[in-house]
Every structure is written in structure tokens, then in C-alpha cells.
Amino acid sequence: MVQPKLPFGVVAARPPHPATVVQPKRPLGALVQRSQAVDVDVEVDSEKGAKFERREQVWEGKRKPVRAVVHVVAPGIGVEVPNDDVSFPLFIHDTLERIRKVPIGDQLIREFHPKRGFRRPAEKLYENITLLIEPMADTQLLETKSFYGRKLDGNWDPGKDRWARTPKIVFPNRPTDKGASLTIGKGKMIGFKAIPSSVKVTPDGITGHDDFPKETCGFEEVLFHEFCHAYYFQIGASPEYYEMPYQVVGMREEMLVCGLSAGRGLEYCENHYRVQSDLPLRTSYKSQGLEDKDVSPEDWPGKTFVHPLTVLGILEIKEAKILTEGTGNWDEAIYP
Numbered sequence: 001m002v003q004p005k006l007p008f009g010v011v012a013a014r015p016p017h018p019a020t021v022v023q024p025k026r027p028l029g030a031l032v033q034r035s036q037a038v039d040v041d042v043e044v045d046s047e048k049g050a051k052f053e054r055r056e057q058v059w060e061g062k063r064k065p066v067r068a069v070v071h072v073v074a075p076g077i078g079v080e081v082p083n084d085d086v087s088f089p090l091f092i093h094d095t096l097e098r099i100r101k102v103p104i105g106d107q108l109i110r111e112f113h114p115k116r117g118f119r120r121p122a123e124k125l126y127e128n129i130t131l132l133i134e135p136m137a138d139t140q141l142l143e144t145k146s147f148y149g150r151k152l153d154g155n156w157d158p159g160k161d162r163w164a165r166t167p168k169i170v171f172p173n174r175p176t177d178k179g180a181s182l183t184i185g186k187g188k189m190i191g192f193k194a195i196p197s198s199v200k201v202t203p204d205g206i207t208g209h210d211d212f213p214k215e216t217c218g219f220e221e222v223l224f225h226e227f228c229h230a231y232y233f234q235i236g237a238s239p240e241y242y243e244m245p246y247q248v249v250g251m252r253e254e255m256l257v258c259g260l261s262a263g264r265g266l267e268y269c270e271n272h273y274r275v276q277s278d279l280p281l282r283t284s285y286k287s288q289g290l291e292d293k294d295v296s297p298e299d300w301p302g303k304t305f306v307h308p309l310t311v312l313g314i315l316e317i318k319e320a321k322i323l324t325e326g327t328g329n330w331d332e333a334i335y336p
């Protein structure tokens with residue numbers, strides 16, 4: 001059956017993607033096409049402190065016990081901390097509330113609802129969690145990783161199969177004291193000279209970033225950016241290019257996530273969020289050699305969107321197959 005060409009992520013009258021705990025191995029080249037956004041309640045009352053669903057687990061550990069407390073701050077989205085301090089889960093919850101004021105932000109947060117069928121770990125602690133967020137320590141990187149679950153001693157289990165992992169964002173807490181800051185990253189070596197990182201987390205956001213030398217980036221834009229990484233990981237785009245050379249991986253991933261070059265006009269990308277928030281567009285991701293000075297709000301006309309496969313460069317042939325042969329469920333489709 002020939003299906004009409006619809007904006008990515010929109011599927012007409014199809015049953016929702018079956019939600020399984022750990023989904024089967026996905027063939028290389030397939031992206032997950034899922035159901036139309038289900039009407040989900042993402043309200044969480046945090047007024048009286050941490051009123052999220054709270055889960056806890058302690059493992060024996062090799063030297064000392066490992067403890068994890070998971071707060072479910074939105075359906076499918078867990079914030080994990082090692083103790084009873086709720087400042088980080090509350091900060092993430094507040095940031096999500098602000099992201100949800102932007103239409104594309106609200107839409108992306110709903111993508112992680114467990115009913116929509118993204119992968120999640122099998123453990124009870126992470127039941128229905130399709131995206132985990134944990135606090136970053138000083139000089140750590142702010143980044144999106146992935147995990148399979150936990151080992152018997154509580155250590156992270158990366159799993160054997162990259163298609164079975166769940167995304168995990170490492171994000172800074174907001175410094176509470178005025179003037180306090182947290183340095184991100186270890187800096188770089190130029191010849192034998194170590195240049196310390198200039199990227200800092202302040203109470204207002206992130207400063208000193210190469211791509212935004214004069215600005216403080218709000219936590220919302222930065223967290224939305226990481227959510228895009230998590231989304232592309234979940235739909236199978238990011239694991240797709242693990243096979244590609246290292247330089248290609250980062251650049252393609254950031255084209256998708258930032259909405260630069262081939263990624264202009266994508267539905268889920270930082271620049272779409274910036275267009276809808278009336279913020280200046282991001283024009284580069286210098287550490288990945290990516291620069292696009294001509295990107296403009298007109299690249300997001302808002303009706304149809306660029307397809308992620310076009311950014312991956314694996315392109316039309318697969319899209320044509322999806323549109324002409326597919327059941328609409330890319331997860332089950334097999335592409336060469």
C-alpha cells in the first residue's frame with residue numbers, strides 16, 4: 001500500500017507501537033517509526049518538594065554498597081541520584097516544565113512516554129524509564145550516553161547489544177550560590193600546553209562555550225539538545241553510525257541534534273526549539289567541525305520536516321521503501 005508522505009513522526013491511523021521491555025535487535029539502517037503521540041498526562045506536582053514517584057535500590061558492591069534513588073519526573077523520564085538530596089530531580093523537573101512551554105519541547109518530552117514504545121531496561125528500578133538523567137560532577141562532560149542496566153554488584157552494565165540500550169544524559173545541577181560555578185570538561189592540549197576548559201555552569205546557565213562565546217545558554221536549550229540526542233538514539237539513528245568513522249559520527253549526530261547543514265528543517269533539533277523560543281539560531285558545532293552561517297528560521301516552515309535519514313546520508317532508497325512497502329513499523333522492517 002502506498003502511504004502518503006507525512007512529516008516525520010506522524011503516522012496516520014496506525015496502532016501504537018507494541019511496548020516491550022527490551023525490544024528485539026533492530027537491523028542496521030532502520031529507524032523506529034512510532035505511533036502518533038498518545039494523549040498523556042505529564043503533570044507532576046512538585047510544589048511540596050519531591051512528589052515524584054521514587055524508587056530505590058542498594059547493591060552489595062565490591063568494596064562498598066552502591067545506592068541509586070530514581071525519581072520519575074515525567075512519564076518515561078527518570079532522574080537518578082546516589083542519595084536523598086532532591087535538589088537535582090527538582091531542578092530537572094523545573095527545567096522540563098520550562099521546556100514544555102515551547103511546543104516542540106512539549107512534544108519531544110512526550111515522545112519518551114513509556115506507552116510510546118521506546119526501549120527501557122528490564123530492571124524494576126528502571127521500569128518504564130526510556131530516558132535516565134544523572135548529575136554531572138566537576139570537569140565531567142555534559143553528554144548523552146547509554147546503558148543496558150546494572151550488574152549484580154551495582155556497576156553499570158553496558159550490555160552486549162547497542163540496540164538494546166537506553167539513553168542516559170549526564171547533566172549539571174544548577175549551582176545554588178551566586179557566583180558559584182562548575183567547570184565542564186578537562187580542557188584541551190595544544191602541543192604540550194594544557195588549556196583548561198572555559199565552559200562553566202553558572203546559576204543562569206552555561207557560559208564560555210566555543211559556539212556561544214558571548215552568551216549564557218539557558219539550561220532549557222542545553223537539556224533540549226541532549227533530549228534530541230536521546231531521541232535519535234532511541235529511534236535508531238545514532239547507533240546507526242557507530243559503524244562509521246569517528247569524525248563522521250560526531251558531525252552527523254550534531255547535524256541532526258543542532259539542525260545545521262543537512263539537518264536544517266528537522267523536527268527535533270536545537271534550532272527548531274530556538275526558532276519557537278525566539279532565540280538566535282545556533283550556527284556551529286565547532287568541536288565537530290560543523291559550521292552553517294546561513295541557517296535561518298525560514299528553514300523551519302513548520303508543516304513538513306526534513307527526514308532524519310536524509311541527514312544520515314543513507315537516504316532516498318530506504319525512505320522510498322518505507323513509504324511504499326512498509327507496514328509503517330520501521331522496527332520490523334529489514335533494509336539492506
Ligand SMILES: [Zn+2]
Pocket residue numbers: 225229254257
Ligand atoms: Zn550534542
